[in-house]
Amino acid sequence: MGRVFFILLATLTLLKLTCASETPTAAGSELHLLTRELLDSARKPEFIDWLTRIRRTIHQKPELAFEEHDTSELIRSQLDLLGVDYAWPIANTGLVASIGSGLHPWFGLRADMDALPIREMVEWEYKSKEDGKMHACGHDAHVTMLLGAAKLLQTKRHELKGTVKLVFQPGEEGGAGAYHMMKEGAVDNFQAIFALHVTPSFPTGAIASRPGPMLAGAGRFVVIIEGQGGHAANPHATRDPILAASSAIVSLQQIVSRETDPLEAGVVTVGFFEGGQALNVIPQTVRFGGTFRSMTIEGLIYIQQRIKEVIEMQASVHRCSATVDFMEEKMKPYPATVNDKSMYEHAKRVGESLVGEQNVKLAPMAMGAEDFSFFTTKMPAAFFAIGTKNETIGSVKELHSPYFVLDEEVLPIGAALHAAAAISFLENPVENH
Numbered sequence: 001m002g003r004v005f006f007i008l009l010a011t012l013t014l015l016k017l018t019c020a021s022e023t024p025t026a027a028g029s030e031l032h033l034l035t036r037e038l039l040d041s042a043r044k045p046e047f048i049d050w051l052t053r054i055r056r057t058i059h060q061k062p063e064l065a066f067e068e069h070d071t072s073e074l075i076r077s078q079l080d081l082l083g084v085d086y087a088w089p090i091a092n093t094g095l096v097a098s099i100g101s102g103l104h105p106w107f108g109l110r111a112d113m114d115a116l117p118i119r120e121m122v123e124w125e126y127k128s129k130e131d132g133k134m135h136a137c138g139h140d141a142h143v144t145m146l147l148g149a150a151k152l153l154q155t156k157r158h159e160l161k162g163t164v165k166l167v168f169q170p171g172e173e174g175g176a177g178a179y180h181m182m183k184e185g186a187v188d189n190f191q192a193i194f195a196l197h198v199t200p201s202f203p204t205g206a207i208a209s210r211p212g213p214m215l216a217g218a219g220r221f222v223v224i225i226e227g228q229g230g231h232a233a234n235p236h237a238t239r240d241p242i243l244a245a246s247s248a249i250v251s252l253q254q255i256v257s258r259e260t261d262p263l264e265a266g267v268v269t270v271g272f273f274e275g276g277q278a279l280n281v282i283p284q285t286v287r288f289g290g291t292f293r294s295m296t297i298e299g300l301i302y303i304q305q306r307i308k309e310v311i312e313m314q315a316s317v318h319r320c321s322a323t324v325d326f327m328e329e330k331m332k333p334y335p336a337t338v339n340d341k342s343m344y345e346h347a348k349r350v351g352e353s354l355v356g357e358q359n360v361k362l363a364p365m366a367m368g369a370e371d372f373s374f375f376t377t378k379m380p381a382a383f384f385a386i387g388t389k390n391e392t393i394g395s396v397k398e399l400h401s402p403y404f405v406l407d408e409e410v411l412p413i414g415a416a417l418h419a420a421a422a423i424s425f426l427e428n429p430v431e432n433h
């Protein structure tokens with residue numbers, strides 16, 4: 001019965017789409033022609049071969065944050081072959097390519113280049129050749145899709161009503177590469193920016209996003225609790241940092257549960273705890289640390305402040321002292337990723353035209369973080385997830401898993417989506433601010 005209903009629904013949808021395309025708005029039909037053309041080009045066998053070769057080359061040679069030298073070089077050599085100009089280096093290995101008239105508006109497309117310190121467990125021909133490093137977050141696909149967009153855009157460079165800026169950034173995985181690119185002026189004077197992230201949460205051919213906050217802001221903390229070590233049989237002659245740290249950690253869990261609005265998402269997680277070595281010794285110090293998250297800047301600031309207070313005070317209850325390090329010089333806390341409403345609408349419309357209305361989903365909010373968020377604080381921005389799940393080929397494992405498999409069929413779709421989002425924004429920038 002469910003099946004009959006589905007067929008009925010599918011038929012109705014098809015009818016609706018058919019009717020809609022018989023009386024299209026001029027802009028709608030133009031967009032439809034554009035997305036068809038781009039997707040057809042990107043799905044030509046030789047285009048797919050080229051994309052697949054690039055993705056596999058990068059996949060075999062994963063590089064960690066700010067070490068993306070070979071990846072950056074591969075990108076530059078492909079851009080050279082395409083005849084695309086770029087500014088380089090930015091934030092070590094990053095670069096920004098330009099396609100179009102050079103005039104405003106400038107529309108940004110972004111890909112991140114770094115891999116993860118994970119040993120790949122997938123056995124296949126193009127498995128990572130770097131032991132302990134893997135593109136388990138799909139950034140190899142992001143780079144490839146953006147190069148695909150460069151190739152599509154380059155053939156249309158004389159028709160572009162402005163300039164497309166292709167941002168290849170280092171260090172997304174905790175390194176705040178986007179922040180460092182921004183600090184070096186890489187996205188100055190952009191009117192808007194768009195990015196894609198692959199995800200096995202949706203099937204290949206689907207995309208998803210949401211207006212407003214989508215991903216959390218996130219910070220990190222490392223704590224040292226200093227007590228006074230001694231014999232475990234004489235606790236009164238010591239100041240026990242294990243107990244102080246334990247109390248502090250229990251109290252940390254009450255920041256979100258007792259102090260923040262239950263309708264506003266927040267997370268405090270302690271992810272590591274190190275202290276002591278022997279059964280009969282109270283150690284001198286304990287180290288622990290973790291992450292805290294919120295959907296708002298105010299929430300993030302509040303939780304951060306309270307983490308410091310709670311730990312310091314709990315330490316002093318137990319006659320210990322604490323230092324709480326948020327590592328802000330080394331690693332900026334990530335703000336929340338907030339999609340601008342009209343940029344979201346723009347990308348959604350382009351996506352609907354490209355993959356079909358039924359394949360554009362509303363993404364749930366998630367407490368994961370993403371450094372694209374730095375760009376979202378500076379200009380109208382949209383961040384979209386693009387599905388890679390296909391049970392037939394087994395691309396079902398989550399991001400950051402050593403078993404992560406990418407469905408390479410996403411590559412031409414992502415390339416076309418990037419290019420279409422950029423071209424149509426340049427055609428109609430006023431509508432988008």
Ligand SMILES: *[C@@H]1O[C@H](CO)[C@@H](O)[C@H](O)[C@H]1NC(C)=O
Binds near residue numbers: 203389390391393409
């Ligand atoms: C999954 O992959 C198989 C084999 O390549 C293909 O036939 C099928 O259409 C794919 N399904 C989706 C949803 O992409």
Ligand SMILES: [Zn+2]
Binds near residue numbers: 137173399400
């Ligand atoms: Zn990741």
Ligand SMILES: [Zn+2]
Binds near residue numbers: 137138139172197
């Ligand atoms: Zn990622």
